[in-house]
Amino acid sequence: MTVSTATATTSDPIAPKAVRGSPVGPRSFAAEPGRVVRGIILGIVGVVFLVPIVAMIEFSLRVGQPVDGRQAYGFQHFVAVFDPVNSRAYGVLFQGIVNSIGICAITVLIVLVLLLPTMIFVELKFPGLRRALEFVCIIPITIPSIVLVVGFVPVYSVVAGIFGSHPWTLSFAVGIIVLPYAYRPIAANLRAIEVVVLSEASRSLGAGWTSVLTRVILPNLRRGILSSVFITIAVVLGEYTIASFLSQNTFQTALILVQHTDPYVAVIFALFALIFAFVLLVFIGRLGSGSPRPRRGGPRRLTRRPE
Amino acid sequence: MTNTRSSARNAARATPAVTASQAIPLAREGAAVELRNVVKDYAGHRALTGVNLSIAPGELVALLGPSGCGKTTVLRALSGLEAISDGQIRIDGADVAGLPVNRRDIGMVFQSYSLFPHMTVTQNVEFGLQMRRVDAASRRARAVDAIEMVGLGHLGGRYAHQLSGGQQQRVALARALVTRPRVLLLDEPLSALDAKVRVQLRDEIRRIQTELGITTVFVTHDQEEALAVADRVAVMRDGNIEQIGSPEQLYTQPATSFVATFVGLSNPVAAILAGATVTAYGATLPVLGTAPADGPVTAYIRPEDIALGSRGIPATVVASSFLGSLRRTQVRLADDSLLFVQHDVRERPVSGEPVFIEFAGHPVAVSEREE
Numbered sequence: 001m002t003v004s005t006a007t008a009t010t011s012d013p014i015a016p017k018a019v020r021g022s023p024v025g026p027r028s029f030a031a032e033p034g035r036v037v038r039g040i041i042l043g044i045v046g047v048v049f050l051v052p053i054v055a056m057i058e059f060s061l062r063v064g065q066p067v068d069g070r071q072a073y074g075f076q077h078f079v080a081v082f083d084p085v086n087s088r089a090y091g092v093l094f095q096g097i098v099n100s101i102g103i104c105a106i107t108v109l110i111v112l113v114l115l116l117p118t119m120i121f122v123e124l125k126f127p128g129l130r131r132a133l134e135f136v137c138i139i140p141i142t143i144p145s146i147v148l149v150v151g152f153v154p155v156y157s158v159v160a161g162i163f164g165s166h167p168w169t170l171s172f173a174v175g176i177i178v179l180p181y182a183y184r185p186i187a188a189n190l191r192a193i194e195v196v197v198l199s200e201a202s203r204s205l206g207a208g209w210t211s212v213l214t215r216v217i218l219p220n221l222r223r224g225i226l227s228s229v230f231i232t233i234a235v236v237l238g239e240y241t242i243a244s245f246l247s248q249n250t251f252q253t254a255l256i257l258v259q260h261t262d263p264y265v266a267v268i269f270a271l272f273a274l275i276f277a278f279v280l281l282v283f284i285g286r287l288g289s290g291s292p293r294p295r296r297g298g299p300r301r302l303t304r305r306p307e
Numbered sequence: 308m309t310n311t312r313s314s315a316r317n318a319a320r321a322t323p324a325v326t327a328s329q330a331i332p333l334a335r336e337g338a339a340v341e342l343r344n345v346v347k348d349y350a351g352h353r354a355l356t357g358v359n360l361s362i363a364p365g366e367l368v369a370l371l372g373p374s375g376c377g378k379t380t381v382l383r384a385l386s387g388l389e390a391i392s393d394g395q396i397r398i399d400g401a402d403v404a405g406l407p408v409n410r411r412d413i414g415m416v417f418q419s420y421s422l423f424p425h426m427t428v429t430q431n432v433e434f435g436l437q438m439r440r441v442d443a444a445s446r447r448a449r450a451v452d453a454i455e456m457v458g459l460g461h462l463g464g465r466y467a468h469q470l471s472g473g474q475q476q477r478v479a480l481a482r483a484l485v486t487r488p489r490v491l492l493l494d495e496p497l498s499a500l501d502a503k504v505r506v507q508l509r510d511e512i513r514r515i516q517t518e519l520g521i522t523t524v525f526v527t528h529d530q531e532e533a534l535a536v537a538d539r540v541a542v543m544r545d546g547n548i549e550q551i552g553s554p555e556q557l558y559t560q561p562a563t564s565f566v567a568t569f570v571g572l573s574n575p576v577a578a579i580l581a582g583a584t585v586t587a588y589g590a591t592l593p594v595l596g597t598a599p600a601d602g603p604v605t606a607y608i609r610p611e612d613i614a615l616g617s618r619g620i621p622a623t624v625v626a627s628s629f630l631g632s633l634r635r636t637q638v639r640l641a642d643d644s645l646l647f648v649q650h651d652v653r654e655r656p657v658s659g660e661p662v663f664i665e666f667a668g669h670p671v672a673v674s675e676r677e678e
Binding site: 193194197198200201202203204205206207208211215216219220222 | 386388407408409410412413414415417419421422423424425434435438439479482483486492
């Protein structure tokens, strides 16, 4: 039977073909800057970042006062940090680091146990609430830390009454501060992997919700989750206002404290913190270009094979 | 990267032919499917208004209809992805309406491929078997069979992003079939593919379905696809089935004006109904099926039931399209009506040329005339 249908006309071979590209001249404006412009921009940005870091390194290597305008350099201050003799002097700093690591761990736990399941649940079951959740997660970035602290003080009088005044209780406040940063990478990853379709496909293949979550969704959210975790750690290690106003000893408050007695050590630790944050960011970048990658919406260009 | 791409392209070209013997391990008796008065309400909107549908074991039924007619809702209700508001869904006589999707023993292929991006082709296909706790050796053997069946035996180690759209959909098909489901559900599986691959995969789906004898429901909005692939086509409109029948029945004996206009191309013309015949432009034509009361009606005349001739109704050529094996010409009548005429490619009318048209006298569908 020869069936001629209305749709047949759409494959009309005499239909005009779409014009590919446009007659763009060699000097037309491109969508992205050229190599030279890119180099200049990168150079300026690099200098902006490098100047303070180089200044910190230079400062931390200084030994004594300049003599006849000449400054002596050495690693004495670096060695002094790890000298047992100074353990009492720098004890507050090391205790601050331990406290910060604890706060990091609990804050990451809050992100993984509270934020992540909520986001997945909303995406799968209540997509209509997605905007509301996004709004709630973004709010902390719009409120200055000092304003938040004013709100936290009465809350923490209750928290201290329940849990005691331990540094780790700061995680509750920091968990709110990191929401905007933790939300974004997971949200982007959720959109990219079409989580609803994947969960429906796995359900149709006989998977229960636990298997859907552990075998399909979480492995595909790996990049978003790791990015989220690392950004959370970076934010926690940079948080000062809340810890200071709630009178807790963290890495940042200890750094300020030590700075008054030994500015060299404070700069050395600030340098370590910078390097740590830098390594984290590089690691996140590496994760972003890892393989296998999502089918679409991922950070890398599509390379789907032709038919 | 370039090497990978070119090897994938070569692999796609080298897609081996599939033999029936390779498909044998997946064969299983098809199940009878029945929907009884299935109703689905969304907030303030009734998506399905009491759908009744019986599908015989091993039959392929296509659900065809415009966007929003409820065809995907029927499929999702059948799969368990949507809970129904009322009615019964029976597979082999057992009501499965209360069962969750993962316990219905169905295979499903989605429009957007839906392969798991972090798994290879083989791992994707093995997933359903893993969920059924099939041992590793059997799992691997059955996965290999299924991948061979869809002609991708050489691509088992690839990830989804290393495959073309057509290859991804073949993998999705293998993944859905490897568990030997009772029913296979295909939700517009070809609509994301380009025209050539769409036709290839369409034919392949039909061949595999016939070989396996699996009961299949195929949702599509493409009438050509539905007519080509299905044993029966159910045309849906406004949340219910307007007509169900073989592709030929739907085309030659449309029960309603909607089916007449939706399936294939029809020319709606003003006519006068008198008993079992209608009169349009002076020609008397027999009426198909049940007709409304005598009086003014709209008759639906297929383009192939109109011929260009040397006498008959005078008309002027508006445009003419070459469609390969035939030519379709649009003509304007004296009352400004536009009609499509389908004719031999060797006739080449040009725009503005005066012509005559004749009705072949085949039965036509009619409906009450809408003012």
